[in-house]
Amino acid sequence: MKLTDKIESQFRINIIQKKALKRLxxxxxxxxxxxxxxxxxxMSKIQKINTIIxxxxxTILGTISKPKISKSFRSKIPMGQATxxxxxxxxxxxxxxxxxxxxxxxxxxxxxxxxxxSETKNYGLTLTNPIVNKSxxxxxxxxxxxxxKENKSNQATQFGYPVYSESRGITxxxxxxxxxxxxxxxxxxxxxxxxxxxxxxxxxxxxxHTSLVWIHMPQKxxxxxxxxxxxxxxxxxxxxxxxxKERQIYQELPSYKLKIFQKDINDFISRFPFxxxxxxxxxxxxxxxxxxxxxxxxxLLEGDVGSGKTFIAATIAYSIIKNRPFDQAKGRxxxxxxxxxxxxxxxxxxxxxxxxxxxEYFSPRQNENKLPISIALVTGNGCRKFxxxxxxxxxxxxxxxxxxxxxxxxxxxxxxxxxxxxxGTHALISKSVDxxxxxxxxxxxxxxxxxxxxxxxxxKRSGKSQKVPHYLSMTATPIxxxxxxxxxxxxxxxxxxxxxxxxxxxxxxxxxxNKRNNVYKKVKKELEKGRQLYVICxxxxxxxxxxxxxxxxxxxxxxxxxxxxxxxxxxxxxxMHSKIKKEKKAKIMLDFSLHKIDILxxxxxxxxxxxxxxxxxxIIEGAERFGLAQLHQLRGRVIRSTFQSYCxxxxxxxxxxxxxxxxxxxxxxxxxxxxxxxxxxxxxxxLSGNKQWGITDLGMExxxxxxxxxxxxxxxxxxxxxxxxxxxxxxLAEVVASKNTxxxxx
Ligand code: ADP
Ligand code: MG
Numbered sequence: 001m002k003l004t005d006k007i008e009s010q011f012r013i014n015i016i017q018k019k020a021l022k023r024l025x026x027x028x029x030x031x032x033x034x035x036x037x038x039x040x041x042x043m044s045k046i047q048k049i050n051t052i053i054x055x056x057x058x059t060i061l062g063t064i065s066k067p068k069i070s071k072s073f074r075s076k077i078p079m080g081q082a083t084x085x086x087x088x089x090x091x092x093x094x095x096x097x098x099x100x101x102x103x104x105x106x107x108x109x110x111x112x113x114x115x116x117x118s119e120t121k122n123y124g125l126t127l128t129n130p131i132v133n134k135s136x137x138x139x140x141x142x143x144x145x146x147x148x149k150e151n152k153s154n155q156a157t158q159f160g161y162p163v164y165s166e167s168r169g170i171t172x173x174x175x176x177x178x179x180x181x182x183x184x185x186x187x188x189x190x191x192x193x194x195x196x197x198x199x200x201x202x203x204x205x206x207x208x209h210t211s212l213v214w215i216h217m218p219q220k221x222x223x224x225x226x227x228x229x230x231x232x233x234x235x236x237x238x239x240x241x242x243x244x245k246e247r248q249i250y251q252e253l254p255s256y257k258l259k260i261f262q263k264d265i266n267d268f269i270s271r272f273p274f275x276x277x278x279x280x281x282x283x284x285x286x287x288x289x290x291x292x293x294x295x296x297x298x299x300l301l302e303g304d305v306g307s308g309k310t311f312i313a314a315t316i317a318y319s320i321i322k323n324r325p326f327d328q329a330k331g332r333x334x335x336x337x338x339x340x341x342x343x344x345x346x347x348x349x350x351x352x353x354x355x356x357x358x359x360e361y362f363s364p365r366q367n368e369n370k371l372p373i374s375i376a377l378v379t380g381n382g383c384r385k386f387x388x389x390x391x392x393x394x395x396x397x398x399x400x401x402x403x404x405x406x407x408x409x410x411x412x413x414x415x416x417x418x419x420x421x422x423x424g425t426h427a428l429i430s431k432s433v434d435x436x437x438x439x440x441x442x443x444x445x446x447x448x449x450x451x452x453x454x455x456x457x458x459x460k461r462s463g464k465s466q467k468v469p470h471y472l473s474m475t476a477t478p479i480x481x482x483x484x485x486x487x488x489x490x491x492x493x494x495x496x497x498x499x500x501x502x503x504x505x506x507x508x509x510x511x512x513x514n515k516r517n518n519v520y521k522k523v524k525k526e527l528e529k530g531r532q533l534y535v536i537c538x539x540x541x542x543x544x545x546x547x548x549x550x551x552x553x554x555x556x557x558x559x560x561x562x563x564x565x566x567x568x569x570x571x572x573x574x575x576m577h578s579k580i581k582k583e584k585k586a587k588i589m590l591d592f593s594l595h596k597i598d599i600l601x602x603x604x605x606x607x608x609x610x611x612x613x614x615x616x617x618x619i620i621e622g623a624e625r626f627g628l629a630q631l632h633q634l635r636g637r638v639i640r641s642t643f644q645s646y647c648x649x650x651x652x653x654x655x656x657x658x659x660x661x662x663x664x665x666x667x668x669x670x671x672x673x674x675x676x677x678x679x680x681x682x683x684x685x686x687l688s689g690n691k692q693w694g695i696t697d698l699g700m701e702x703x704x705x706x707x708x709x710x711x712x713x714x715x716x717x718x719x720x721x722x723x724x725x726x727x728x729x730x731x732l733a734e735v736v737a738s739k740n741t742x743x744x745x746x
Pocket of ligand 2: 310
């Protein structure tokens with residue numbers, strides 16, 4: 001067997017299993033070997049059947065046999081019966097009044113049973129109406145050599161069974177056995193470790209071979225822990241190697257070294273109707289310092305919705321276009337320089353919003369006799385230019401607006417440098433858009449672009465010098481610092497952690513089910529005043545009726561129907577989710593913004609980019625199932641208004657932990673604090689519902705650990721400095737290349 005062999009060439013699998021493996025992304029033997037357990041069950045809590053005693057409440061694990069439906073002898077109560085067997089013995093199970101359970105727990109099902117043991121005349125040890133769960137854990141059976149009779153002495157030290165995520169057709173047990181076979185074959189014995197020995201030594205990591213064995217077959221908890229640590233570290237390390245390389249390549253390119261005219265900038269800032277926050281000032285300072293260097297800036301600015309990122313972007317844009325060369329003939333600095341700014345937003349709506357803000361920011365004020373700065377808008381659906389030719393002055397008051405313009409004409413002006421600021425959507429990336437001297441690229445909501453798209457814009461070299469622009473990327477997605485340092489490892493990080501003063505806080509309440517009607521009463525009052533409401537549900541369709549554990553998850557479709565029928569009959573209700581066609585979605589959002597719709601029942605897709613000031617209430621169903629950062633984003637939908645806004649969290653909070661987590665949300669309005677808290681409070685597995693970052697559950701364990709993230713970064717920087725292409729470590733180079741292909745598939 002070789003690591004590169006296809007699974008199906010080494011193991012007998014049927015068509016259903018084949019499909020399941022495909023769903024799980026498992027193709028080769030190596031893929032399986034790297035399919036790590038999502039957790040381990042602690043064996044101590046499960047008793048062997050030969051140790052159970054009548055009168056005790058116990059948990060046993062075994063295989064169901066001879067399930068049957070019958071009626072009790074005297075009272076004729078319908079009942080189900082079965083035998084449960086493990087390696088050490090068997091016990092009898094009886095379900096009175098629940099004969100249907102026999103259909104669920106069929107012959108051969110592996111189940112975990114908890115209940116009180118009694119001794120009956122006919123059946124011996126019996127559990128009556130116990131709790132039974134299908135188990136994803138392996139029973140102690142003789143086909144399993146690791147836990148077989150010969151090996152029984154090991155059971156005391158065996159800390160747990162690995163549990164793998166399943167897919168229909170592939171069980172955790174199958175994965176376990178198959179991986180065991182792989183681990184026992186030669187291909188693993190000869191495996192060569194690709195991590196540099198230095199790093200293994202420095203951080204006392206186990207070797208690759210040991211780690212693989214320990215992660216799948218740990219004899220002690222520490223073994224599992226240390227193996228997981230190694231794989232978590234290497235995942236972050238690989239990402240860093242790629243990011244640091246990108247960073248280095250970019251930073252070696254020539255860029256524009258800026259002269260900063262502080263007075264110009266102060267003047268510009270003084271035109272705003274507000275004073276910048278301390279955080280805004282600090283970040284502007286940092287960025288200006290970057291721009292004075294002769295290498296390109298590459299910086300990520302993270303700031304909550306409404307924290308005032310556009311102001312920063314505008315100020316920096318201004319300082320770029322004010323990079324005035326010295327005019328020899330006139331013996332003084334010119335009024336404007338010749339550098340240009342490109343500002344890209346992910347949607348047309350956002351691009352237009354930015355365009356309008358910029359026109360406001362850059363229009364001359366009363367008695368200001370400087371030329372207005374030209375600003376272009378480029379989208380797939382048309383172009384605009386500001387100011388229009390017909391602009392005129394009227395008693396010191398400007399009458400200036402934008403005008404639609406033919407794309408070809410506009411592109412000429414961008415190319416010859418006449419237009420210094422260009423705002424747009426993806427259309428900005430297209431080959432037809434050329435700049436004379438592109439000095440700065442700003443990307444808004446950068447997580448919504450793929451890295452390729454970003455790179456295309458950044459790499460628009462221009463002018464005779466073929467210089468690259470400085471790069472400022474902005475995002476409102478609150479993610480923990482460690483995660484940002486990892487996935488955006490090629491960027492410097494600035495966090496805008498202060499809100500402009502005077503914002504109304506969203507009143508956030510956690511509501512228990514019995515107060516539901518009170519909330520609806522309060523909401524009705526707001527709707528009567530003319531406000532609008534979002535209702536967020538987790539699922540689109542009705543839940544699977546058969547799976548009783550999922551019955552309490554509300555779905556968009558059924559909740560919308562219920563609200564119409566039982567609660568908000570007199571209001572217009574519409575639904576929104578990812579399966580609705582693009583055009584229909586846009587129409588719904590438009591109708592909602594025009595208040596043709598009062599209540600929008602939606603999945604969490606309304607999270608980003610939606611801004612409807614009249615919608616001031618949001619109800620979130622099943623709030624305990626969302627991450628804090630995501631809840632915060634959702635709540636951000638009702639933050640824009642001058643009206644008081646409300647966020648009601650309906651939560652099935654069974655534990656204090658869940659409740660505390662949600663309470664944090666009602667106390668804190670800082671998205672980044674919440675993201676950190678989320679990371680520390682939730683299990684890594686839950687956090688990584690964020691598959692969008694391209695980091696595995698295991699990698700997320702590293703993200704929790706700032707030391708590990710820093711170590712991975714430091715080591716990667718060291719290596720990239722010496723040997724960027726990893727020429728001296730071909731094995732490592734190969735692994736890094738193969739692992740990082742699926743990153744950033746945003
Ligand atoms: P975001 O960070 O979400 O892009 P914006 O830049 O759109 O935030 O700013 C939100 C609002 O706050 C805008 O109306 C802007 O004019 C205003 N604003 C920005 N900075 C300040 C400040 N320092 N004081 C008061 N208002 C501000
Ligand atoms: Mg913004």
